[in-house]
Amino acid sequence: MTAEAPSDRTRLRRMHQRGAHDRAAIDPILDAGYLCHVGYTIDGSPYVTPTLYWREGDHVYWHGSSASRMLRKSEGAEVCLTVTHMDGFVLARSGFHHSINYRSVMLFGTARKVEGDGDKLERLKVFTDGLFPGRWDELRPVTDQELKATTLLSMPIAEASAKIRSGPPGDDEEDYALSVWAGVLPVVPQFGAPVPCPRLNGGTPLPAHVTDLARST
């Protein structure tokens, strides 16, 4: 499963069988999520901020207010962007072998600002339509002022590693005879019923891009 590590910091030090460096492992994990945690430093101290992200080809993108400290401190700086899907609790016969099933990706690199209004708008459209297909064109268009107030960062998917655990607990051989319940309790993210805005313009129908997503889980 493992390809060559692209750098020392993505070298998998433990549980090699759980890790991978190839895009065939990395991209599906990135594409299955939308929330990441971005790590950056300020005066040498680590900070971790949750934010939405999306992938387009060989890059990941994230964005926010141009006033955001996270975006200002990440731009042109080294970051670590981590995406984690928690898939289940793994209950073993001993405390020691309890674990979780998960899929995670760590990306390292330097965050760069996306410049150019056309490029920014196109990336935001891809982001929006990636979650809610067709929504972008239904929205009130973005104003110049709004675009200016939005910072968009990108990072190439170059220095990356994926780590995956799945399947039942791995217990010590002699423990399998114990009458302790063991197995996996899956965690399944789901969408609830859409809640219309109290000020929704009367008669506005619930679009397919919301119902389809709500049904997808």
Add this chain to the structure above:
Amino acid sequence: MTAEAPSDRTRLRRMHQRGAHDRAAIDPILDAGYLCHVGYTIDGSPYVTPTLYWREGDHVYWHGSSASRMLRKSEGAEVCLTVTHMDGFVLARSGFHHSINYRSVMLFGTARKVEGDGDKLERLKVFTDGLFPGRWDELRPVTDQELKATTLLSMPIAEASAKIRSGPPGDDEEDYALSVWAGVLPVVPQFGAPVPCPRLNGGTPLPAHVTDLARST
């Protein structure tokens, strides 16, 4: 909602109305989760690693293999531990006002190793029983070797901030008249049906501490 910021790095720079520094806001967010993202640095570069955590009183704890790079590099070092609950997508009439509903906490401090076998065992019991009440005493006891192979870190909840967004989209006043569907698509984490280990000792019943958790969502 806001109390005095305990430090400059927890001072809420933007969206003050969404933030808080008091334990009445912070503790429920910590207690509602189990997965955090720990930020630390190696040679000045940021790293973000997902791991399980738990709270006991005024401390958070996390643990893993003594060989874990994250634990070795975090011990005695500055870390940022972030917990995020994604509660829903907020769909507005303009792209600019799209948002997410979430609850998050950032904790800053120095991670300390929990020493002493008795203390370590007690913490691990609290962690296990916190998720699965009564499970600890049903398990095959921890061996000295396993305890030695486990590193447990703790950090006081001292320098912390919480951030929360909830409720419907906040659109520009003139946009409420548009016939664009707006509202919230809630994200609801759920547990799936427990999957017994294929090597489960015949007749071992599913314990209440698993079914109760599975039913809790």
